[in-house]
Amino acid sequence: xxxxxxxxxxxxxxxxxxxxxxxxxxxxxxxxxxxxxxxxxxxxxxxxxxxxxxxxxxxxxxxxxxxxxxxxxxxxxxxxxxxxxxxxxxxxxxxxxxxxxxxxxxxxxxxxxxxxxxxxxxxxxxxxxxxxxxxxxxxxxxxxxxxxxxxxxxxxxxxxxxxxxxxxxxxxxxxxxxxxxxxxxxxxxxxxxxxxxxxxxxxxxxxxxxxxxxxxxxxxxxxxxxxxxxxxxxxxxxxxxxxxxxxxxxxxxxxxxxxxxxxxxxxxxxxxxxxxxxxxxxxxxxxxxxxxxxxxxxxxxxxxxxxxxxxxxxxxxxxxxxxxxxxxxxxxxxxxxxxxxxxxxxxxxxxxxxxxxxxxxxxxxxxxxxxxxxxxxxxxxxxxxxxxxxxxxxxxxxxxxxxxxxxxxxxxxxxxxxxxxxxxxxxxxxxxxxxxxxxxxx
Amino acid sequence: xxxxxxxxxxxxxxxxxxxxxxxxxxxxxxxxxxxxxxxxxxxxxxxxxxxxxxxxxxxxxxxxxxxxxxxxxxxxxxxxxxxxxxxxxxxxxxxxxxxxxxxxxxxxxxxxxxxxxxxxxxxxxxxxxxxxxxxxxxxxxxxxxxxxxxxxxxxxxxxxxxxxxxxxxxxxxxxxxxxxxxxxxxxxxxxxxxxxxxxxxxxxxxxxxxxxxxxxxxxxxxxxxxxxxxxxxxxxxxxxxxxxxxxxxxxxxxxxxxxxxxxxxxxxxxxxxxxxxxxxxxxxxxxxxxxxxxxxxxxxxxxxxxxxxxxxxxxxxxxxxxxxxxxxxxxxxxxxxxxxxxxxxxxxxxxxxxxxxxxxxxxxxxxxxxxxxxxxxxxxxxxxxxxxxxxxxxxxxxxxxxxxxxxxxxxxxxxxxxxxxxxxxxxxxxxxxxxxxxxxxx
Numbered sequence: 012x013x014x015x016x017x018x019x020x021x022x023x024x025x026x027x028x029x030x031x032x033x034x035x036x037x038x039x040x041x042x043x044x045x046x047x048x049x050x051x052x053x054x055x056x057x058x059x060x061x062x063x064x065x066x067x068x069x070x071x072x073x074x075x076x077x078x079x080x081x082x083x084x085x086x087x088x089x090x091x092x093x094x095x096x097x098x099x100x101x102x103x104x105x106x107x108x109x110x111x112x113x114x115x116x117x118x119x120x121x122x123x124x125x126x127x128x129x130x131x132x133x134x135x136x137x138x139x140x141x142x143x144x145x146x147x148x149x150x151x152x153x154x155x156x157x158x159x160x161x162x163x164x165x166x167x168x169x170x171x172x173x174x175x176x177x178x179x180x181x182x183x184x185x186x187x188x189x190x191x192x193x194x195x196x197x198x199x200x201x202x203x204x205x206x207x208x209x210x211x212x213x214x215x216x217x218x219x220x221x222x223x224x225x226x227x228x229x230x231x232x233x234x235x236x237x238x239x240x241x242x243x244x245x246x247x248x249x250x251x252x253x254x255x256x257x258x259x260x261x262x263x264x265x266x267x268x269x270x271x272x273x274x275x276x277x278x279x280x281x282x283x284x285x286x287x288x289x290x291x292x293x294x295x296x297x298x299x300x301x302x303x304x305x306x307x308x309x310x311x312x313x314x315x316x317x318x319x320x321x322x323x324x325x326x327x328x329x330x331x332x333x334x335x336x337x338x339x340x341x342x343x344x345x346x347x348x349x350x351x352x353x354x355x356x357x358x359x360x361x362x363x364x365x366x367x368x369x370x371x372x373x374x375x376x377x378x379x380x381x382x383x384x385x386x387x388x389x390x391x392x393x394x395x396x397x398x399x400x401x402x403x404x405x406x407x408x409x410x411x412x413x414x415x416x417x418x419x420x421x422x423x424x425x426x427x428x429x430x431x432x433x434x435x436x437x438x439x440x441x442x443x444x445x446x447x448x449x450x451x452x453x
Numbered sequence: 454x455x456x457x458x459x460x461x462x463x464x465x466x467x468x469x470x471x472x473x474x475x476x477x478x479x480x481x482x483x484x485x486x487x488x489x490x491x492x493x494x495x496x497x498x499x500x501x502x503x504x505x506x507x508x509x510x511x512x513x514x515x516x517x518x519x520x521x522x523x524x525x526x527x528x529x530x531x532x533x534x535x536x537x538x539x540x541x542x543x544x545x546x547x548x549x550x551x552x553x554x555x556x557x558x559x560x561x562x563x564x565x566x567x568x569x570x571x572x573x574x575x576x577x578x579x580x581x582x583x584x585x586x587x588x589x590x591x592x593x594x595x596x597x598x599x600x601x602x603x604x605x606x607x608x609x610x611x612x613x614x615x616x617x618x619x620x621x622x623x624x625x626x627x628x629x630x631x632x633x634x635x636x637x638x639x640x641x642x643x644x645x646x647x648x649x650x651x652x653x654x655x656x657x658x659x660x661x662x663x664x665x666x667x668x669x670x671x672x673x674x675x676x677x678x679x680x681x682x683x684x685x686x687x688x689x690x691x692x693x694x695x696x697x698x699x700x701x702x703x704x705x706x707x708x709x710x711x712x713x714x715x716x717x718x719x720x721x722x723x724x725x726x727x728x729x730x731x732x733x734x735x736x737x738x739x740x741x742x743x744x745x746x747x748x749x750x751x752x753x754x755x756x757x758x759x760x761x762x763x764x765x766x767x768x769x770x771x772x773x774x775x776x777x778x779x780x781x782x783x784x785x786x787x788x789x790x791x792x793x794x795x796x797x798x799x800x801x802x803x804x805x806x807x808x809x810x811x812x813x814x815x816x817x818x819x820x821x822x823x824x825x826x827x828x829x830x831x832x833x834x835x836x837x838x839x840x841x842x843x844x845x846x847x848x849x850x851x852x853x854x855x856x857x858x859x860x861x862x863x864x865x866x867x868x869x870x871x872x873x874x875x876x877x878x879x880x881x882x883x884x885x886x887x888x889x890x891x892x893x894x895x
Binding site: 012015016017018020041044046047048050051052053054055058061076078079080081082083084085086087089102105107109110111113115117124127128131132133137138141143148150152154164165393 | 457462486489497500524526527528549551552559569570574592594835
């Protein structure tokens with residue numbers, strides 16, 4: 012993409028309504044714009060990051076054996092009345108009447124609807140276990156939306172639902188999601204710690220939050236530092252392997268302030284390993300048995316010919332919250348550096364020349380060369396000053412830059428990784444360097 | 454995917470509420486389920502087709518130079534009051550009050566919001582021309598939703614908006630979209646004919662509908678048969694080439710019943726080339742000048758330092774309507790055959806054996822072999838009867854089948870294209886055949 016053809020409205024100043032750094036950066040770098048209170052448009056740069064995150068979440072769901080479908084945003088109130096949550100949910104639920112005066116609502120979550128789909132379409136034990144997920148916009152009418160996409164009203168969520176014949180199988184489904192969340196967040200270059208949690212309005216017996224550590228997080232967390240060093244690479248979804256890895260996490264202390272006990276913390280964790288910081292919740296998993304299958308009367312026929320309510324769990328990732336969470340974790344207030352798995356462009360080409368001169372030609376030439384080699388560069392071909400261009404790219408956060416100025420020889424390119432030193436590369440070295448960076452783990 | 458792990462609820466009978474063949478087939482083959490009046494869930498099979506269509510639409514938009522962003526589903530009523538359409542839109546607009554009693558609505562289209570985004574973020578002629586698009590769920594509260602996803606309430610639409618400095622440039626943007634629509638529908642293996650149309654509630658000077666021909670379509674159409682043979686392959690987006698191709702389409706007669714004139718038809722089209730059939734609208738493009746940029750006060754600064762309202766157009770494709778439209782065009786009431794660009798799976802493996810026997814093993818072996826070669830097969834590993842399996846696959850519509858029975862030799866595979874003869878292939882021939890089919894135009 013050439014910047015002159017793109018929509019990337021950089022703001023020089025941080026808007027006063029933005030109180031946390033991710034909100035500030037997302038506005039300043041032209042990723043999002045508020046269209047009404049707590050409702051955002053994703054401008055092209057933000058959209059690209061969001062889409063890459065969505066695809067990583069999707070890939071890991073598929074690897075864990077979950078099957079994608081898509082439920083609508085608007086639901087009938089009837090199933091919520093049946094489950095009993097229509098009244099419970101209060102004012103956070105956006106309630107709507109259509110032209111026929113029927114009660115509708117904008118789905119804040121989908122336990123009811125997926126249970127209805129299951130009930131209508133699955134009859135036999137032969138179809139279990141079944142994990143279904145979708146990635147869809149949801150709405151919660153927060154009384155005080157704030158922090159940009161971190162606590163907004165319309166948000167994109169991945170929610171998975173598991174259906175099993177008995178509690179033991181349901182726990183295995185739960186654990187598969189637990190592992191897939193660890194893998195998902197690792198791919199996003201986030202250190203996410205699973206912590207036991209209350210089940211809240213979803214209900215149920217067992218629940219973990221996945222929390223990333225940043226000193227700007229919304230809640231306090233206490234943990235054993237060794238949790239940061241557990242290796243989940245090469246762990247597959249066989250039961251034995253999952254049990255082992257979950258055991259490693261469970262043995263070490265971690266708690267949000269709600270669940271924290273100072274005496275336990277001191278008893279279980281050596282002083283030098285005690286970490287007290289803040290965190291942001293980016294995923295939440297629940298096992299709640301037959302709470303919804305019972306109230307909505309979903310039944311499966313067992314091998315023995317009995318009809319039983321399946322055991323269910325639900326598993327959410329706040330997809331549209333993740334770009335902000337990544338910024339909170341990675342933005343050092345000098346520059347943003349996106350993880351290479353979600354960077355909006357592979358590399359920035361910073362053209363310091365003028366329209367039509369040799370530097371400009373060289374910039375366009377390397378741009379075309381990289382595009383022809385299946386890379387996705389962003390070429391700054393605007394007439395802004397060099398200082399202003401560098402400042403902008405510190406906000407945009409593309410992790411690699413090619414700087415084209417007049418001092419270099421014709422066949423030499425200045426290549427820089429954000430926050431690190433420069434190096435001079437030939438065209439073919441440059442291509443190889445980018446291949447190493449982006450294709451090395453494929 | 455193995456069918457025993459999938460959610461693919463086939464119905465033996467056609468539900469009585471389904472009046473047209475696409476609605477019938479989508480219910481019977483487990484692609485969609487209605488969750489409330491005019492609101493559908495896309496089950497895994499339908500979702501896969503929808504997603505492939507969405508990606509083809511996206512690719513062609515990107516090739517035409519449009520830039521993707523994403524606007525929210527819920528909009529503030531304020532901008533609609535400003536443009537004057539809040540009252541005009543009537544009961545088709547789903548109106549909502551949030552907990553603060555603010556007027557919101559579920560966007561039926563996005564002219565207002567995109568103009569607002571443009572106004573807030575683009576100031577200079579240097580950023581023009583600009584084409585922005587998004588693919589997002591929309592809602593129109595149809596009084597009588599019917600025909601499944603063909604005329605439903607919550608639907609997925611691709612809408613593009615063009616911004617230009619003057620009418621001449623705006624017409625070029627219009628024509629780019631015209632060509633990109635032809636290319637998009639060709640990739641979907643649909644014969645879409647652009648026909649002049651009324652501009653309706655969007656307003657404006659110039660408008661075309663893209664209509665595919667099926668004898669079950671919603672409106673009558675009259676056209677010159679030569680329109681079906683215009684070659685758009687290898688036409689790029691240079692102005693000259695686009696003008697030529699549009700000229701070819703414009704010279705030949707085509708009209709919906711609204712615009713049709715029998716005398717003109719007879720005067721301009723030889724009897725043998727006259728085609729009178731029915732059609733389904735799958736795309737609609739508009740040029741409407743400064744209608745929205747004026748009412749919403751969007752301005753750009755020209756090279757000469759003047760402030761002007763940009764010239765705009767809008768361009769829609771009914772993405773969630775396309776699976777149904779493709780079925781109307783391709784389903785012959787005996788079997789469905791998806792175009793290979795959007796088939797939910799590359800190939801069906803029909804296992805006629807029993808759990809654990811040689812045939813079953815051979816089926817699993819070829820399944821793994823194809824997956825390892827980056828194909829996406831659907832293996833029927835259920836215990837249904839052979840007759841029932843074949844019937845189901847006639848509904849599912851995967852265009853190619855590998856039939857594994859006990860009569861074949863160990864290294865021989867029966868390969869069939871739906872509606873055509875069988876052939877016997879070795880494993881490597883089978884792989885090569887699939888590569889030919891799916892990778893030939895890449």
